[in-house]
Amino acid sequence: MATKKIAKTASRPAKTTNKRAAKKTAGKRTPRGGMPADDIVVMFERLRELNPKPQTELEYSTPFELLVAVVLSAQATDVGVNKATRRLYPVANTPQAIAALGVDTLKSYISTIGLFNTKAANVIALCEQLIEKHGGDVPRDREALESLPGVGRKTANVVLNTAFGEPTMAVDTHIFRVANRTGLAPGANVLAVERALLDRVPAEFLQDAHHWLILHGRYTCKARKPECWRCPIRDVCRFKDKTDHGE
Numbered sequence: 232m233a234t235k236k237i238a239k240t241a242s243r244p245a246k247t248t249n250k251r252a253a254k255k256t257a258g259k260r261t262p263r264g265g266m267p268a269d270d271i272v273v274m275f276e277r278l279r280e281l282n283p284k285p286q287t288e289l290e291y292s293t294p295f296e297l298l299v300a301v302v303l304s305a306q307a308t309d310v311g312v313n314k315a316t317r318r319l320y321p322v323a324n325t326p327q328a329i330a331a332l333g334v335d336t337l338k339s340y341i342s343t344i345g346l347f348n349t350k351a352a353n354v355i356a357l358c359e360q361l362i363e364k365h366g367g368d369v370p371r372d373r374e375a376l377e378s379l380p381g382v383g384r385k386t387a388n389v390v391l392n393t394a395f396g397e398p399t400m401a402v403d404t405h406i407f408r409v410a411n412r413t414g415l416a417p418g419a420n421v422l423a424v425e426r427a428l429l430d431r432v433p434a435e436f437l438q439d440a441h442h443w444l445i446l447h448g449r450y451t452c453k454a455r456k457p458e459c460w461r462c463p464i465r466d467v468c469r470f471k472d473k474t475d476h477g478e
């Protein structure tokens with residue numbers, strides 16, 4: 232699935248603030264060293280301008296395909312998962328069809344993905360549970376999703392957000408890093424960051440914030456060396472050790 236990468240800062244818009252969104256976040260406490268509410272609005276306006284309709288990089292065409300792809304993506308890259316699902320989904324892309332493959336055949340499709348033995352067993356058990364308890368449909372319900380084999384809070388959040396349009400926030404390694412570095416939503420653990428993001432990101436940006444933050448972390452605010460010199464939100468970011476080009 233094509234996704235626009237956040238690239239350059241040359242055409243960065245001026246630091247003007249969406250007054251309506253800013254008003255909604257005004258009055259909320261700014262955490263120590265955190266990004267003020269006005270700057271949060273500026274940050275998301277910039278990310279939205281660069282990529283108005285952010286998408287997951289996992290390829291899928293139904294909520295079920297997305298659910299399986301996200302389960303397979305734990306500790307694996309989206310590119311690697313897409314390679315496997317491009318072979319699997321034309322053959323089997325429903326709970327019934329994948330359950331009928333059985334664990335060993337499923338393994339042969341996903342053997343290039345890390346932890347494929349465990350993932351194959353989980354996906355088969357997940358398919359069986361979807362058939363038994365949900366008529367073969369993916370439930371639009373956190374508790375029901377989290378009760379499925381191999382599905383944790385993060386996966387449930389991704390499915391609720393991306394397949395069903397719910398304003399949930401799945402915090403992965405990229406979002407955790409970006410939220411802390413920038414001061415957007417500092418937190419000591421994943422759940423603290425998730426709660427801070429839900430509290431601090433204005434409602435109008437919440438639906439897409441998950442993808443903007445992942446893509447920003449993946450392509451600009453990288454783990455080892457953030458590319459601050461070309462970062463579109465450099466002026467509002469609170470990170471103290473920003474990098475300069477050529478360092």
Ligand code: SF4
Nearest residue numbers: 452457459462468470
């Ligand atoms: S300025 Fe640097 S640390 Fe801050 S968000 Fe941009 S890339 Fe990340």
